[in-house]
Amino acid sequence: MTSGDEAHEIILINAHDGTASYQMISGVFRFVCANGLFAGDTFGQAKVMHSGDAESKVIDAAYTVLEDADRIMNDVQEMKAVELHRDEQQAFAKAVHALRFEDQEKASISADQLLLPRRYEDRRGDLWSTFNVLQENTIKGGQRGYTRDTEGHRRRASTREVRGIDQSKALNRALWTLAEEMARIKGAPLASAA
Known part of the structure; x- marks a missing residue:
């Protein structure tokens, strides 16, 4: 479908x-x-x-x-109809950031950087667009940021792509669950969450 x-x-x-x-x-x-x-x-x-x-x-x-x-594709349409405020997008991004980067202190990027769209079509405030931006940035990596070495010096770094199928599957499914919960909070429970 x-x-x-x-x-x-x-x-x-x-x-x-x-x-x-x-x-x-x-x-x-x-x-x-x-x-x-x-x-x-x-x-x-x-x-x-x-x-x-x-x-x-x-x-x-x-x-x-x-x-x-049919149920999944209907859920996609429902997510497109759910508008998120900026603070809701940021809360979603913080949860995703915590899933992707176990040690928050050593993460080279901030949660807000996960919300940066890679293409014009993703510059919308709906749940589906937000979910996809977060998913793509989390799985594909490539965001540039800074880390600190053992001596405390800042150095440039970029996030790595998730290549392992098990980690990719776990992250994707966790992201879907977060999107379902955000839809539920916004009053649009998805069929797949039933």
């Missing part, structure tokens, strides 16, 4: 050596930035072991994940 600027996608996670099961997870792909994200935490996923009739199980699992496509 597509909604103009984005489409539902099925994200396939698989161990290269067959030691872990296939995982299929619902996601949303944004065309403007060619950026995909995981949607939700307790729905839109299926696992298939690498044994028996795996091929037909994978096909069945794909249909299971597709059942949530």
